Amino acid sequence: MEALAITHKLDYVDIYSNSWGPVDDGENISPLSDVLEEALKTGVTDGRSGKGAIYVWASGNGGEDEDDCNADGYASSIYTIGINAVSQTGAPTYYAEWCTSAKAGTYSGDDPNPDIYTTGPNDDCVSDFSGTSAACPLAAGIFALTLEANPDLTWRDMHHLIVETANNTGLHSNASVYTNAAGKEVSYYFGFGLLDAEAMVDAAPSWLTVPDVLSCYEFSTNTGSDTEAITDTLSMTACQVAYIEHVTVKIRYTPEWRGKVQLGLYSPGGTEVTLFSARYWDYAEEETNHQFMTVHLWEEDPVGDWTLALNATYNAGWNMKLYSGQLTVYGTVTDPTAGAPSDGRINGYCDDSTPCRSFSGDLECVDGRCGETSGIYVRFI
Template sequence: MLDGTITDVIEAQSLSLQPQHIHIYSASWGPEDDGRTVDGPGILTREAFRRGVTQVSWYGAWRAWASMRGPHPVPVSGLVLHLQGRGGLGTLFIWASGNGGLHYDNCNCDGYTNSIHTLSVGSTTQQGRVPWYSEACASTLTTTYSSGVAADPQIVTTDLHHRCTDKHTGTSASAPLAAGMIALALEANPFLTWRDMQHLVVRASRPAQLQAEDWRTNGVGRQVSHHYGYGLLDAGLLVDLARSWLPTQPQKKCVIRIVHTPTPAGGALASHAAAPSPILRVMHVRKNVSACIGHANYIRSLEHVQVQLSLSYSRRGDLEISLTSPMGTRSTLVAIRCGGRGPAGPQTLFPE
């Protein structure tokens, strides 16, 4: 796929190849890590993601798996299940979070790694430090070991021409490590859905001994970092949890529209260490939400948040956009990027 011109068609074909037989797709590529690019999957690749994670009803998932006979509909309990990724359980897309830290790049601006359909993996050094290439973003879910500075060990893996190498580096090495651990979890419990696996990865990630200044405790008592997600992925714990995991209930979607009167940026002044200038103008938009209570799509527990934001500003690299939960957990959706020279005029952002 990566040896020539890359198009939306090629990406979509690659990510939907034999979805009944390929359970895990490990991807260590994405937009340019240059601190300026905001890019993501095209319409066909987004559809490949969506089809890959199409899921049958949770109570029929194990029957669908057991009765799977290729891509043809299978009748189960009076339903017709159109099996797609992994027999309807959902393909697992494991994605490297990116190596643009040297350019202050931010993986929130990478539409592949910040998709709810992918499982984003960051890196740490053997000493538990943030690598120089690390990108911080709210979408990173977990971390595995990789390279650091020249004195740090790198990753040993297979190489071309029936050889091996001890020079594999970056988050490009971390994502395959996570994919291998996830494969072990699937071996222990092949009936896990794509959402089950995300829950398990969160619970099997350990924050201890990972050094970062942005560790925070969220509303359910878990430590989380924009560099590391929920911590270093523990393969043994992941497999143990997988063996006894009960399926999650069907995914529900609650859409909340916030109509905000167009307002010139103004209001309070605040300082920010990463800003090109020490002064920022801050605009707060607050909304009390009901989580669609009283409707069939009432959200009882939150898995993902997707934000579609349309704004007009002269230089997008000067913008920081964050989302704060009712429990006070602050997630940075767009960070200040010194190289982020965006065009003037309305821009639509899809941080997830």
């Protein structure tokens, strides 16, 4: 039923504002089912006459319970835009969740700061609206203004516009802002910062459509158990992606106390990302099989050695077992801000009269696009 609700309005809905998901209790992990993942993928593939529906998702209100929005399969999907809540002072609200999948933030109410005013369900005025459920529709409204300025924007254009125009200036020091290896400032609460409606609308009319996205993947080869730390190195050497967008890690492991285990990822550029933070109230002992996502490595180069790490926090001594992991990077071969690649180049248009011209590797024309076919590492999504 949920999958049908996502897909049945593809012909006439441009933006979906979603302020729902699993309970933000800091205890559970809720992966997306294959059906729902496919439904979202269908939306960004077929929605808006092929330009892709815009799925805006509230990142969650579990901050008081140390929840991490990467535990929510909806908010951490590569097909959605996770939005967190910024207080009047520029700090994370008390209920904002700390995670690497949130793309940006917008304002919402925070104790003791004022709440958001909006219309109510009975033709009345509501003065006490707060939570990421208030931040999410504000973001959807900004995206609607952006589409009015340029209706031809694709769903991924919207992601890139956020990266290029969101602003970290004025955010509180506890927003956990740092700089990745590509020089992008990112926050563990607000992704690329506070949405800037004026900047997005001004940039939209002249925006160049970004190149199609490719993905590369690598599997973990080392398994083991330990009470303090387990690390695994994944070497990604045959990948044509040069500018990362999203990175996912699908991992299967068993903790004796999941909330005491922190999941880390180190990129070839040296950026350290906490994919999943320790959660005090998460006592789970069963096997965990979940896909975590980060936007914090945006525009980095994926080629090289990656390190996946399970680290015990609080008091060490709880045994951990790592069974498997899959690292997937999504991105482009050419600079996304420069627009789509030229015909005949990798990921560019091709046909019988416009053959693929390879400068490295083997390129073949597949479904009108030049793609590498010499290995398993590169594929279109």
